Amino acid sequence: MRLYAVVAAGGFRRYATYRTATAAGVFTNTVFGFILAYTYIALWDARPQLGGYDMSQALAYVWIGQGLLAACAMMGGGFEDELMERIRTGDIAVDLYRPADLQLWWLAGDLGRAAFQLMGRGVVPMLAGALAFDIALPGSAWIWPAFLLSVLLGIVVSFAVRFLVALTAFWLLDGAGATQMAWLLGLFFSGMLLPLPLFPGLLGEVARVLPWSSLLQIPADVYLGKYTGWGLVEAYAFQGAWAVALLLAGRLLQSVATRRVVVQGG
């Protein structure tokens, strides 16, 4: 356990080093938040209560999305590129020798990264949004910890998906295509572009049961107080179930992949 805590702390520190990059990221998230917020205002002006949200809730949704974008790595930018590179070059063999579990090792590092990005790139855009727009705030104080737990589960789901994607490098070698597809699907089905209740018919139903809804839609709905009592437990159970299922799938794929590792000598 201690080992993984150290790895997580390392992940945190590593991203904390890039201060200019973090500031630049905050700036970009804020700019995009503004653009998106104005489009939502136009949309909710035409259709108040669209998707069951009022205007201030829709605006809160926009800024939660910008705040979670980096933490949940919805556009990539986590560990996956590095892991793929290690698989491609064969450095993965060294990792497999380590007296640590491959998946847990990367999970710990990614949680550290996410923790930093939640603070470094999450808080400021949300504050900016709250200052510039009339955004809905949680009705009671207990919503904040409930929201953070949901975000944590979302980050684990996000990790589990990206771990699976990274492992495809064992077969594809060049994982650029797989990564691109993954973040494309993630961006769309997390509700980053448009809240999932606004997706029409079957598309909306499918989008809600896919793992990506754990990344933004569910945390945002927890924040907006859409889940209470057992509903909240069910929401956590949904996120948790996806997290466990995807992590297990990752383990399975990992064992299949490592059995066919061929280290190219050098």
Add this chain to the structure above:
Amino acid sequence: MAETVAVRPEGSREPGGFAYEERPRLLEGLRAYGLIVAMWVRSTMAYRASFVMTTFGNLAVTAFDFLTIVLMFTHVDALGGYTLPEIALLYGVSATAFGLCDLLLGSMERLGRRVRDGTLDTLLVRPVPVLAQVAADRFALRRIGRILQGLAVLGYALVTLDIAWTPLKVAMLPVMVISGAAVFGAVFVFGAAFQFVAQDASQVQSAFTYGGATLLQYPPTIFAKDLVRGVTFVVPLAFVSWLPTLYVLDREYPLDLPQWVAFLPPVVAVAFGALAGLAWRAALRTYRSTGS
């Protein structure tokens, strides 16, 4: 790698001498750009299947933007007073112009990394303008996917819109796409100049390039006046698509601007481009290698 570019033109008069010193700088830069681009295209074409897939992927990435707008229109008939085909025209022009610019100059985002790791030094010692080398570095032909997607939306808009076409309006279309690409190009060059100072702040550049392209996909009526003022008078993105497109659509201009501003994009592109060039030169002079 860019290091293997054959930069010495054939028919160089003295052995070992470089002929471009006798050519104007701009031509020299364009020629070098062309050579480097051709090299990257050749290397891309070595893996044709991969090229087709990544181009398609690039097309799909941007297609999701438009899909989002289409999904919005399943709930409303108009956004900020504009119908879907009208927004499609704004989108198509902005996406095509940005795609064109991204294809030609998109690699400049990597400049910050080169400054950080010191590989920019390699570019400085070559007798080729640095800007041309940075712009052509890792030229990615797959970015053509973005242009195709923009053109597709533009085509949809032109088919569905009922526009009273005049020769002036017809001429406006190619003019605004090309000068729009040039305006975006100037933003890229400004961004690259900024990266000399900020080093790992390439995301700031994305806010203006990708952010600007996203902004222009929606009508100006939905944005706050100050924001519209900013993208008209400070970073003149409004000249990429808003002002000329609103002329084609016979719509009112934002900020009560006079009608003739719709014809300014080429002028704005040249002026803003010249400013960007000055900023680039100033930034390049401040460059100090990391020494590594």
